[in-house]
Amino acid sequence: MFFFTTILLFGLASAQKIIQLTYCSLNEHNLRMDCKYALPAESPEPFCKYTHGERLFDTTDPEEEQHAPFRKRAKVRIFPGNNCRLLFKTLPNGKSNFTCNIKYANSVIATKTSVVEKKLLLPCSAWSVLLQSCSGLLLTLMTLPVLLEIHWL
Numbered sequence: 001m002f003f004f005t006t007i008l009l010f011g012l013a014s015a016q017k018i019i020q021l022t023y024c025s026l027n028e029h030n031l032r033m034d035c036k037y038a039l040p041a042e043s044p045e046p047f048c049k050y051t052h053g054e055r056l057f058d059t060t061d062p063e064e065e066q067h068a069p070f071r072k073r074a075k076v077r078i079f080p081g082n083n084c085r086l087l088f089k090t091l092p093n094g095k096s097n098f099t100c101n102i103k104y105a106n107s108v109i110a111t112k113t114s115v116v117e118k119k120l121l122l123p124c125s126a127w128s129v130l131l132q133s134c135s136g137l138l139l140t141l142m143t144l145p146v147l148l149e150i151h152w153l
Helices: 001-016 126-133 133-145
Strands: 017-025 032-036 046-051 055-059 076-081 083-088 097-105 110-117
Touching: 017 097, 017 110, 032 046, 032 097, 032 110, 046 076, 046 083, 055 076, 055 083, 083 097
Parallel strands: none
Antiparallel strands: 017 032, 032 083, 046 055, 046 097, 076 083, 097 110
């Protein structure tokens, strides 16, 4: 019975995962970070939170309290398509760590961390989102003529 329970728990834990963590600059000082995740079919609505070490930027879980300095600077919302978005005002200069945490019911928490450097942020636009999230698609489209042996000369 223990073996069966262990296999079942590993199956549930592996079905819940963070697929991608992307970020961009809304303006010179504000950050937008999107955390795309996958959940098992027919799972309840997950809770999402962003942290920096032990400090909580914001969460969708009403039972957790936001770290005081971030109350007016950070906002987290869940959007359709399994996307958890952080809007963060007054991003400090230099590098900052952001961790996305996804949890539903009493399951294991899936996490993914990204280091954001303010001076290297791309502005939020369709092109920057395409570059960050669809690099495989972009590469396929660029190499498609070669694969189909189309010669433009």
